[in-house]
Amino acid sequence: MTIDQSTLGTTGDTLGTTEQRRSTEQRRDSTRAVLDHVAASVPVVASLVDHGEHIAAWADDIAARLVAGRRLLAAGNGGSAAEAQHLTSELTGRFDGDRPAYSAISLHAETSAVTAIGNDYGFDEVFARQVRAHARAGDVVVLLSTSGRSPNLLRAAEAARTAGARTIAMTGARPNPLADAVDDAICIDGPSANVQEAQLVLVHALCRAMEPALRRGGRR
Numbered sequence: 001m002t003i004d005q006s007t008l009g010t011t012g013d014t015l016g017t018t019e020q021r022r023s024t025e026q027r028r029d030s031t032r033a034v035l036d037h038v039a040a041s042v043p044v045v046a047s048l049v050d051h052g053e054h055i056a057a058w059a060d061d062i063a064a065r066l067v068a069g070r071r072l073l074a075a076g077n078g079g080s081a082a083e084a085q086h087l088t089s090e091l092t093g094r095f096d097g098d099r100p101a102y103s104a105i106s107l108h109a110e111t112s113a114v115t116a117i118g119n120d121y122g123f124d125e126v127f128a129r130q131v132r133a134h135a136r137a138g139d140v141v142v143l144l145s146t147s148g149r150s151p152n153l154l155r156a157a158e159a160a161r162t163a164g165a166r167t168i169a170m171t172g173a174r175p176n177p178l179a180d181a182v183d184d185a186i187c188i189d190g191p192s193a194n195v196q197e198a199q200l201v202l203v204h205a206l207c208r209a210m211e212p213a214l215r216r217g218g219r220r
Contacts, residue, residue, distance in 0.1 A: 044190035044191075045201050060209075068138070073160075087104070087203045143182065148178035148179055
């Protein structure tokens with residue numbers, strides 16, 4: 001059997017060209033997805049400007065509680081859990097320059113407690129039972145959610161109120177049950193992923209506003 005090498009070469013070139021075209025189109029689609037996402041995030045993050053005084057009021061209140069020896073408890077699910085843990089790490093560690101550590105606990109990061117409570121009492125109780133264990137009057141409980149509808153956060157808000165702790169929430173758009181269940185909430189309009197991105201900026205803005213009071217309080 002005789003193989004026509006010229007035909008093979010033509011076929012190979014055609015396949016190569018097709019693959020290159022497909023790769024170029026895929027890259028174009030990927031780039032468009034990236035740019036669309038960034039473009040969508042900009043107005044959501046920029047909307048925090050409208051909450052500037054609100055965030056500053058939170059910062060003053062939380063810093064005063066921490067300096068007075070109170071603690072901050074935080075919780076969230078999924079990406080919101082990461083944002084909550086980001087907040088507590090900035091307080092127990094440091095945000096900008098050296099200062100004393102302050103008591104801040106991410107309830108979802110207590111993996112043995114979460115799994116034990118979830119196993120024995122159900123997932124809706126994983127934060128509420130920890131709030132009952134740790135929260136005292138004057139503490140602050142920070143709950144993060146894009147939907148504002150997570151039953152475990154709603155139960156945590158109820159437990160915090162019973163303990164006499166202040167409850168605040170960062171959520172997606174109103175109306176939502178969590179915003180109604182807490183003492184105060186900052187609600188951000190936008191797609192879920194962009195809301196989480198804005199929440200991280202909110203966390204950093206909150207920490208930056210708290211730093212002067214936390215430093216002064218640590219020198220007393």
